[in-house]
Amino acid sequence: MNIVETAVSNGSFNTLVAAVKAAGLIDTLSGTGPFTVFAPIDAAFAALPAGTVDTLVLPESKETLTAILTYHVVAGKVMSSDLTDGMTATTVNGQPLTIHLREGKVMVNGAEVIIADVATDNGVVHAINAVLMPA
Numbered sequence: 001m002n003i004v005e006t007a008v009s010n011g012s013f014n015t016l017v018a019a020v021k022a023a024g025l026i027d028t029l030s031g032t033g034p035f036t037v038f039a040p041i042d043a044a045f046a047a048l049p050a051g052t053v054d055t056l057v058l059p060e061s062k063e064t065l066t067a068i069l070t071y072h073v074v075a076g077k078v079m080s081s082d083l084t085d086g087m088t089a090t091t092v093n094g095q096p097l098t099i100h101l102r103e104g105k106v107m108v109n110g111a112e113v114i115i116a117d118v119a120t121d122n123g124v125v126h127a128i129n130a131v132l133m134p135a
Contacts, residue, residue, distance in 0.1 A: 084099070
């Protein structure tokens with residue numbers, strides 16, 4: 001299964017999948033890749049201020065939504081064993097993410113990786129507990 005199919009079948013990424021559809025990124029994330037996706041779980045989206053997700057999935061917010069979603073994607077397949085403390089990775093939207101390894105946890109810009117190394121046909125998914133916002 002590819003990244004999108006994996007997210008759909010997991011059941012913990014319903015909001016992410018809906019956002020990817022609204023942004024028109026299904027074909028991209030179903031493509032050849034490889035991609036590394038730091039995928040916010042549904043609870044991460046639910047923790048955003050009330051109305052944020054509803055606003056982001058509106059057609060007039062597509063550019064903002066795309067910028068947020070592509071900030072969660074890195075070109076290439078990056079497994080947790082490839083990560084080092086303080087490393088940066090440039091996202092598909094061009095802005096960097098910073099990785100920290102603390103007390104046995106992997107943090108991505110302050111979001112914790114709660115499930116690592118979910119291999120897919122076109123990359124890898126790391127589930128995170130917060131939505132990353134680009135600068």
